[in-house]
Amino acid sequence: MINICFPDGAVRQFESGISALQIAKNISEGLAKKVLVTKVNGEIWDATRPIYTDASLQLLTWDDAEGKNTFWHSSAHLMAEAVENSFPGAKFWVGPALDNGFYYDIDLGDNKLSEEDLLILEKKMNELAKQNNSFNRSERSKADAISYFSEKGDEYKLDLLQNLEDGNITFYSQGNFTDLCRGPHIPSTGAIKAIKLMSIAGAYWKGDEKNKQLTRIYGITFPNQKELDEYLLMLEEAKKRDHRKIAKELSIYTMDDDIGQGLVLWMPNGTVIIEELEKLAKETEEAAGYKRVVTPHIAKENLYLTSGHLPYYADSMFPPMELDGEKYYLKAMNCPHHHKIFDAEPKSYRDLPYRLAEYGTCYRYEQSGELFGLMRVRCLHMNDAHIYCSKEQFAQEFKSVNEMYLKYFKIFGVDKFVMRLSLHNPEKLGKKYVNEPELWKETEAMVRAVLIETGTPFIEVQDEAAFYGPKIDVQIWSVIGREFTLATNQVDFAQSRSFKLSFTNQNNESETPLIIHRAPLGTHERFIGFLLEHYAGKFPVWLSPLQVKILPISDKFLSYATEVKAKLRKVGVRVEIDERQEKIGKKIREAELSRVPYMLVLGEKEMNENTLSIRRQGKGDIGQLSVDEFIRNIVSEIEEKKSGE
Ligand SMILES: [Zn+2]
Numbered sequence: 001m002i003n004i005c006f007p008d009g010a011v012r013q014f015e016s017g018i019s020a021l022q023i024a025k026n027i028s029e030g031l032a033k034k035v036l037v038t039k040v041n042g043e044i045w046d047a048t049r050p051i052y053t054d055a056s057l058q059l060l061t062w063d064d065a066e067g068k069n070t071f072w073h074s075s076a077h078l079m080a081e082a083v084e085n086s087f088p089g090a091k092f093w094v095g096p097a098l099d100n101g102f103y104y105d106i107d108l109g110d111n112k113l114s115e116e117d118l119l120i121l122e123k124k125m126n127e128l129a130k131q132n133n134s135f136n137r138s139e140r141s142k143a144d145a146i147s148y149f150s151e152k153g154d155e156y157k158l159d160l161l162q163n164l165e166d167g168n169i170t171f172y173s174q175g176n177f178t179d180l181c182r183g184p185h186i187p188s189t190g191a192i193k194a195i196k197l198m199s200i201a202g203a204y205w206k207g208d209e210k211n212k213q214l215t216r217i218y219g220i221t222f223p224n225q226k227e228l229d230e231y232l233l234m235l236e237e238a239k240k241r242d243h244r245k246i247a248k249e250l251s252i253y254t255m256d257d258d259i260g261q262g263l264v265l266w267m268p269n270g271t272v273i274i275e276e277l278e279k280l281a282k283e284t285e286e287a288a289g290y291k292r293v294v295t296p297h298i299a300k301e302n303l304y305l306t307s308g309h310l311p312y313y314a315d316s317m318f319p320p321m322e323l324d325g326e327k328y329y330l331k332a333m334n335c336p337h338h339h340k341i342f343d344a345e346p347k348s349y350r351d352l353p354y355r356l357a358e359y360g361t362c363y364r365y366e367q368s369g370e371l372f373g374l375m376r377v378r379c380l381h382m383n384d385a386h387i388y389c390s391k392e393q394f395a396q397e398f399k400s401v402n403e404m405y406l407k408y409f410k411i412f413g414v415d416k417f418v419m420r421l422s423l424h425n426p427e428k429l430g431k432k433y434v435n436e437p438e439l440w441k442e443t444e445a446m447v448r449a450v451l452i453e454t455g456t457p458f459i460e461v462q463d464e465a466a467f468y469g470p471k472i473d474v475q476i477w478s479v480i481g482r483e484f485t486l487a488t489n490q491v492d493f494a495q496s497r498s499f500k501l502s503f504t505n506q507n508n509e510s511e512t513p514l515i516i517h518r519a520p521l522g523t524h525e526r527f528i529g530f531l532l533e534h535y536a537g538k539f540p541v542w543l544s545p546l547q548v549k550i551l552p553i554s555d556k557f558l559s560y561a562t563e564v565k566a567k568l569r570k571v572g573v574r575v576e577i578d579e580r581q582e583k584i585g586k587k588i589r590e591a592e593l594s595r596v597p598y599m600l601v602l603g604e605k606e607m608n609e610n611t612l613s614i615r616r617q618g619k620g621d622i623g624q625l626s627v628d629e630f631i632r633n634i635v636s637e638i639e640e641k642k643s644g645e
């Protein structure tokens, strides 16, 4: 018998050699149907693989990131089976899961794929999925594996085999298809109920353009048709709401070759949004006890050697500038500058928590192929702050930071979010992560405890922490259901040591503070990119670059329009008059297209009665009000940051 420990701490005994799937069946048939893969002693395994020793066990389903990942990777095998069936002799390179779906790179010989072929392959995949073939794992010796793929004449798998160690080689088969793969996979193909092959692309073998070009097929699968339909609808809507397209229509930002790739020029309209966001952040942070600072955009090499950015993060930094025999770097992060401010004057426990905030400008070297609109840029403005606190204060501070996130989510109508807690990997201490095994365990446990205590939805991922401590990425979903990784929140026990930061505690001893790095609104670039999609360019009034457009029916009413404009200006409303001698219908149409929230139509009647005919963007005529009434309404709408819908 072996002891199996479940995530809730319960321990049960089972026959040695039982699989996670059989254990799940033992609990309930319903659960067993949902299990896609398992974690045995923290290692991800096939749910069908026999367990021979005492182990901790976690059953993973579609609701777990690793469940989805395994589902999609297994779907790549299913697609390969369909391809081999239609194109005998096809050779396969790699077929990984993606954030959404999967691909496989395939050498199809002289065959070219058409869109029609994708439909045929989809049909075949559906057929094969219905056969509910199980994914069978078998361990092979290296010699055996080499002879199998030599016989097949598959130079790709032979290439992969070169880098694999004997004793670590596994094959997986389902139906008539066998692949070299380390796994794991879902129990059988039957779980794949809805299939869509999305597109075909060329991909050079190993990403090197000197190599042969392979055919990459992208696909996505789901455990039911409804989820696939929703996903496709979301994609369609996302295309319409592409932030680059809407930003162009609304003159939000531009880029210029003479400035450089990935360097955003914010136009006047974009700058209004930026300033409103900064105003919100400054008010919120001031209320939460933050102090604002301003720091330079460059610093000497030594600073980044102390911070550890240079050894760990050099690839993401711009190359250095030489000046007076010293190297200067553009700052990739604001933290080291803030640490120096903390350290400029001695601190005692009475100064803590010490919270420094700055909308800091950072520069990151992103590969040109990775640049994408506002989402991936080389210069970013970060809603940054660093909180220096004692261990005893940590939980409360971390909780307050969490509350700030929630407050923002409410303002921006973000209903769905999850915190992704990235942990370190003990095997990579001293390489990818600062070598402080005890502190890692301690801080990870503290963060987890706060997330559980506050009922914040979160998931844990291994081996994705920052090099100086555990990291929480905040993932949010736009109204159309697309996921964005927006903000991060990091706990840091290493930098305060490297910078020798300290405070005098109540016992008059020197103590090292903990640091919380947080950026709830992320960067202006990514956040505004998100908002453009989220609102489809129809910003709530408080964020709209232009809030009111006055549309006089003819020149006769220009002086009344100017009077109304002056009154609105006086209370801070952003307003313009369309003074052109165009028909009123045309003025309205164009104002609608520019997504200005309020349009005021002024003619004879309005002028005589000192009223306004009001149109709301997307809703048409919403009636008449006196000038004063309208002003009262719009001012309160702006102050309350109403969502607009
Ligand atoms: Zn595989």
Ligand SMILES: [Zn+2]
Pocket (backbone or CB within 6 Å): 333, 334, 335, 386, 517, 518
């Ligand atoms: Zn930081």
